[in-house]
Amino acid sequence: MSDAPAYVIANFIVHDKDEYRKYEKGFFPILNRHQGEFFTFDDKPVTFEGAEPREGRMVIFKFPNEDAAKSWYNDPDYQQLSEFRRAGTDLKFITMVHGLPPRD
Template identity: 75%
Template sequence: MSEAPAYVIANFDIHDADEYRKYEKGFFPILKRHEGEFFTYDDNTETFEGASPRTGRMVMFKFPSAEKAQAWYADPDYQALSEHRRAGTHLHFLTMVHGMPPRA
């Protein structure tokens, strides 16, 4: 049986674009190392119902499993790189959502 994918969703406001660019430049090689797949980002999300979520940038990416997502986040290279994100943004949330297991 295949593992269920895990999705990571981040929401943040960028207040120092230069610091955030340093983060962006190093992000994708580390993501790929952990078999992560970038989906999309949006600076202008639209809420159809309910209270509007936080403002700012929404980013979505996927890993083949929760274990891969956790390994990505715990990676010392990612943690060092994320200092640029912390310096350049105000993070509202960085959340892992467990995907549905494949149906037989």
């Protein structure tokens, strides 16, 4: 297991606020269970370059390492809860990005 942090970035458009709120209500206890931290979100991210501008909500979470991020995503409780996100949003991506390893 690496000691480097891992970040999870999600981009989606909310089309059913009621379904998405059900997801939000159960999200943080599961995130906390896996030592995840809410970093930030933005409903109007700015794309400086690229062929396709990103629309919708951009969310970033931090985990202590890759194993914790994978454990969170694969948690059966999270996958069950994700059905509300799937019903209430058009997901573009959920991506894990590795942080820099600790320096000696």
